[in-house]
Amino acid sequence: MSPFQYIDRPTPFNTKGGKTLPIFAVTPAHIETGTIDPLALDWARKSGYKADSGSVLLIPGEGGVLGGALFGLGANPSEQPYITGRLARSLPAGDWHIETAPLTAQRLGMGFGLGSYRFERYKADKGAFPTLMIPRDADAADIKRQLAGVFLARDLINTPTNDMGPNQMEAVFRALAEHYKAECSVIAGDDLLAQNFPLVHTVGRASADAPRLLEMRWGKKGHRRITLVGKGVCFDTGGLDIKPSASMLLMKKDMGGAANIMGLALMIMDAKLKVDLRVIIPVVENSISANAFRPGDIYKSRKGLTVQIDNTDAEGRLILADALAYADEEAPDLMIDMATLTGAARVALGPDLPPLFTDDEHLADDLTEASLETDDPLWRLPLYMGYDKDIRAKFADITNAPAGGMAGAITAALFLKRFVTNTRSWAHLDIYGWAPGERAHSPGGGEAQAIRALYHHIRRTVR
Template sequence: MAPYQYIERPSPFTVKGGSSLPIFAVTPAHIETGTIDPVALDWAGKAGYKAETGSLLLIPTSDGHLGGALFGLGKNPSKAPFLTGKLARSLPAGEWHIETAPLTANRLALGYGLGSYRFDRYKSEKSAGPTLLIPQDADAPDIKRQLAGVFLARDLINTPTNDMGPAQLEAAFRALAAHYGAETSVITGAELLDRNFPLVHTVGRASADAPRLLEMRWGKKGHRRITLVGKGVCFDTGGLDIKPASSMLLMKKDMGGAANVMGLALMIMDAKLKVDLRVIVPVVENSISANAFRPGDIYRSRKGLTVQIDNTDAEGRLILADALAYADEEEPDLLVDMATLTGAARVALGPDLPPFFTDDDQLADDLNDASIETDDPMWRMPLYMGYDRDISARLADLTNAPSGGMAGSITAALFLKRFVTQTKSWVHFDIFGWAQSERPHSPVGGEAQAIRALYQHIRRSLR
């Protein structure tokens, strides 16, 4: 398997194993009962090693060379399923293998692989990391495709806007499609008006890099129709309702929805799932110039609903409205949209737990199961119709920014719901797309959220 990766990087795994050094992944009970390698146990005793969560102790040979390592899993390894990711950033360079570990082979390898990620494209010096002998009973091809999808999403989000504007995101989209033999089409600039995507054009017209709508098709007609829509705001100044400088620091990540659906599409295509896949990404830069859209403007959407602009910083839902209406016209079996949409979602659930919204209870249950199985967190939030009145506008059908400041993630989801009327099953993810602090399985920076669980759900739905 040779999955597409936006930035080529060495594999975190090795298949050699002949001269690899052992890692003994242990709990405090292993140390207390002495149920590990005698040499490692003796060295642990001399060093006062307690196998605390994430602790690493290098073990010398009798002649003073590096002989292996002890890695602490703590008292409850299940609480940190991807703890082995820490090994990828703490072990010395070289080849290693896990000698003992109370973890499944797939979870062990996936955790290590996720933790091996480095974004060093702009670093003058690049250091080689360790490599791990992938366990024989692990599903190596599937682990590698999941890593490729996650790394693609992280790479795209981490790349600054001067190298990841609308044109560059289109290039990455085309490259992904070409790698898997998918068909692509792109509508750019004024053609968006001719083809009835007025809101995408409105939001992106002030940028020197023209707005565009990207579309990819892969698979076979007659198979389950899966459509993915991702918000592709390559940078968000807030428009004329300009953000303060502190709020703009991370706005390169406002195309995190696009990055995540591209990562998910990679997994689906690489696994050759029997689906009829369609990926739609509206791409803009929300800039300020003489022709920027204004507060108080009213525009007609692709669906015909008119939208009153009450805040130019609520632009993501505008471009998604046209994209979702377009997706909905083909009545897919499953329509997934992903977007870095509201600060309200972060207030409610924080940066690491993305909310999702759907009125399909069975889908919600299935996604919850997939989330637990893959340790890919998400949480269902209500599409509470009692708030639907809040998205009404005095002069138009809808407002893009309800007043009052309450239930912002719900009203945003309800706004999007107005543009999905024919699809059999729809789910909206309001993701953050960023890890604010280092974790065993990821450094600070761009992050893939919910796509491993979605991949698991889609795979299972085809059985």
């Protein structure tokens, strides 16, 4: 993998023009009423084609050559707004255009683009795939930058840790900063202790790759100050509270928060939004060795709060605590953190619906609206202060792992909230970063969650 190739990555769209084959996107009603191209209709009826959601029927042309395709939207196309993603994985290689479709141009193009993603770095046969002539009334540049951000997040998560450890993540981060002429700095190893990031150092010190804090600054002073923070645990063994093997299989994705934040930063910078952007990512590998941190240890955080370690597998909130406290010192207008933080969030809302935590009612409403407008789901959960007592520790100010296991996503969010006191508006997203199976807009695997919604919100508030 080149350290940074995402914005220049070949797109699934035909940009050279020339002859393209037609796609007729249809519902069952179109077949029943005959309101499509007569030749396509005749072939559909003779073939018994029902226009089921995501189905493709190739249409012969004169002389037996391929003449086009019918694409089924099902009876309720609005239920799957990015259904055209299936086209990117169903059509034969070639150049195509949409002849008819009861979908907006933006949805059509975005769906096809999202569904075209493939992670083939480790495959010998990479194949050939279809391209689509993007509709004229779609914002092609914005679709491309959103796809670049999504694909960056997906690629980073899908890459195994032997090729995406702390060193490689730093290389990608630096390349992203260089591409957009952003300032970049890194604090690594024992320098973390010297510069007061004790929890980042504590979690990552057992790894062969030194822990580090990555920071990027871009934009112009005086514009809206936006800070993005992402959890970058490149692999999580669980530490001395080691995970069972089945729970460790997907732990290459424990840097999903960092991957998503980098994808969001790409979108913001590529759109040249009028913001004063700061990106902070603590990067570690939670490993096991003689110097690994232990259950029962107590450490002072950057903010001065002491933290009792009651489970070494609750490490993500520790590195975020130092990063959030650091970010909070500049009192940004908006701070967003993203993390693959708790299994409790998955139990509550499943893998596709990341919980949003914020005590800013206006921000909650705006992000919910942006989520609906972009079909990039999130769901607000409460920062219920009645559970704040659960993060108190017997021998320290707070514990990293409350006993009992109840309301785990909320107590984790309340833990983080302790480190955000100056920021004007803060939101925490507890994402999964993974699609367990194929969706219309995704082949499964590493996933970007909520960053299109966040980008939509930020773009709307600063342009």
